[in-house]
Amino acid sequence: MxxxxxxxxxxxxxxxxxxxxxxxxxxxxxxxxxxxxxxxxxxxPADHKGDLNTLGLLISLIISLITLIILLVVQLVKWLRS
Known part of the structure; x- marks a missing residue:
């Protein structure tokens, strides 16, 4: 010791x-x-919550823009037919 x-x-x-x-x-x-x-x-471990939120916002924005464009085209076609 x-x-x-x-x-x-x-x-x-x-x-x-x-x-x-x-x-x-x-x-x-x-x-x-x-x-x-x-x-x-x-x-x-990496936190992917913020990345997934951003990805969800981008997908939502793209879908909204596509919907807006389709609705504008439909309104334009209706206006041209009348």
């Missing part, structure tokens, strides 16, 4: 409570927090 004294001998990870050590730990914690948030954002 590792004793507290042996833990203090690790040079790669200081265990004191100095302001520089705590600042480095804070900086490292911020780095890992940002890294995990970015990974979470990149791996989130």
């Amino acid at each position: 590792v004793t507290q004294g042996e833990r203090q001998d690790y040079k790669w990870r200081p265990n004191d409570y100095s302001s520089t050590t705590l600042a480095r730990y804070d900086q490292e914690a911020e780095h890992w927090y940002r890294a995990f948030k970015n990974a979470e954002r990149k791996n989130k």
